[in-house]
Amino acid sequence: SGLAEPDLEGVRAALLRATELGAPGAMARIDGPEGVSRLAVGERDADTGLPMTTRARFRVGSVTKTFTSVVLLQLIGEGAAGLDDPVNRHLPGLLPDDRITLRHLLSHRSGLWDYTNDMFARTVPGFESVRDRVFSLQELVDLSLSRPLTVEPGSAYAYSNSNFVVAGMLIERLTGASLADAYRERIIQPLDLDDTFYVHPRTRIPGTHISGHLTPDEAGLPLVDSTRQTASWAQSAGAMISSPADLNRFVGALTEGELLGTEQLDAMLTMTPTDATNTRFYGLGLRRYALSCGLSVLGHTGTVQGFYTYAFTTEDGERRLTAMANASNNGPVNTALGGTLEAAFCGERPA
Numbered sequence: 024s025g026l027a028e029p030d031l032e033g034v035r036a037a038l039l040r041a042t043e044l045g046a047p048g049a050m051a052r053i054d055g056p057e058g059v060s061r062l063a064v065g066e067r068d069a070d071t072g073l074p075m076t077t078r079a080r081f082r083v084g085s086v087t088k089t090f091t092s093v094v095l096l097q098l099i100g101e102g103a104a105g106l107d108d109p110v111n112r113h114l115p116g117l118l119p120d121d122r123i124t125l126r127h128l129l130s131h132r133s134g135l136w137d138y139t140n141d142m143f144a145r146t147v148p149g150f151e152s153v154r155d156r157v158f159s160l161q162e163l164v165d166l167s168l169s170r171p172l173t174v175e176p177g178s179a180y181a182y183s184n185s186n187f188v189v190a191g192m193l194i195e196r197l198t199g200a201s202l203a204d205a206y207r208e209r210i211i212q213p214l215d216l217d218d219t220f221y222v223h224p225r226t227r228i229p230g231t232h233i234s235g236h237l238t239p240d241e242a243g244l245p246l247v248d249s250t251r252q253t254a255s256w257a258q259s260a261g262a263m264i265s266s267p268a269d270l271n272r273f274v275g276a277l278t279e280g281e282l283l284g285t286e287q288l289d290a291m292l293t294m295t296p297t298d299a300t301n302t303r304f305y306g307l308g309l310r311r312y313a314l315s316c317g318l319s320v321l322g323h324t325g326t327v328q329g330f331y332t333y334a335f336t337t338e339d340g341e342r343r344l345t346a347m348a349n350a351s352n353n354g355p356v357n358t359a360l361g362g363t364l365e366a367a368f369c370g371e372r373p374a
């Protein structure tokens with residue numbers, strides 16, 4: 024393989040940087056031809072001081088979108104729907120525009136307003152107001168539809184959690200089962216993801232887990248323990264619980280064709296640029312980052328109260344990285360954590 028050895032000191036430096044910038048702890052797990060590397064710095068929980076560990080579960084935020092996209096694409100592969108079907112064909116009257124298709128949802132091109140922009144305009148009050156709330160998917164869609172579309176359907180990339188809430192509604196409609204059943208039967212059980220759970224609306228992270236710490240908007244205020252929440256505001260857009268071992272297994276299996284047929288996988292990998300520098304792309308529930316060493320990696324990022332996650336793989340599934348920091352609403356922490364990708368996939372910077 025053309026892969027350089029992972030720069031483990033570089034990964035550790037990125038994790039340490041994330042803790043210097045405000046995360047109680049950070050960790051990374053790399054699975055590759057050279058075996059497994061596990062790195063953990065700082066604390067799993069700021070109150071108890073328990074050390075960070077990669078052998079624990081946490082909330083993965085929008086990495087959930089890749090799980091949701093896989094399930095919906097499996098259903099499309101089984102003929103239950105078409106990628107270019109209008110959403111309203113399967114959920115009559117749901118959306119104000121019949122032009123919005125399933126493909127628009129999964130590629131963030133529908134124009135549906137992201138209700139979290141209103142919900143979390145004030146970070147801690149917004150979180151505390153929904154921490155124990157249970158929403159129906161319909162209620163979340165109603166919040167989105169209280170505002171106009173942000174773009175003409177299909178015309179441009181506009182990231183919105185609302186897209187994957189509607190995708191979750193489609194999964195429930197097309198399977199007649201719950202999201203939890205669909206994730207379990209179609210991904211979690213087939214891949215033996217023993218640390219991966221969709222417990223919504225229960226608030227506890229099962230077993231050994233990391234505590235999440237929400238950074239207030241006001242400088243100097245103490246971190247808020249955000250571990251316990253229903254994550255009902257996110258559901259099929261961000262409520263999954265998993266671990267580094269399981270996410271590395273998941274992204275690898277995805278790119279190695281274990282979960283989708285070639286037609287659906289090709290559709291998932293059909294990318295459009297999301298930034299002016301042409302280094303970041305979005306396909307269907309999947310991101311692609313073009314790294315400085317010429318390598319591209321596939322996966323998803325996650326941001327949920329208390330947790331930042333990166334879960335990426337090389338395009339052939341040979342090397343996979345999951346990195347997590349247990350503080351959110353802190354951009355520099357997120358950027359520092361992202362530094363694990365270059366170190367893990369590109370290896371040592373040329374001197």
Ligand SMILES: C[C@@H](NC(=O)[C@@H](C)NC(=O)CCCC[C@H](NC(=O)C[NH3+])C(=O)[O-])C(=O)O
Pocket residue numbers: 083084085086139143144145146147149184237257260261323324325326327328329330351352353
């Ligand atoms: C971007 C990321 N998206 C996700 O993971 C989804 C599930 N999360 C969000 O939309 C952020 C919700 C607010 C987080 C809160 N921020 C605020 O409340 C800001 N006022 C926090 O940082 O914990 C992705 O796709 O990679």
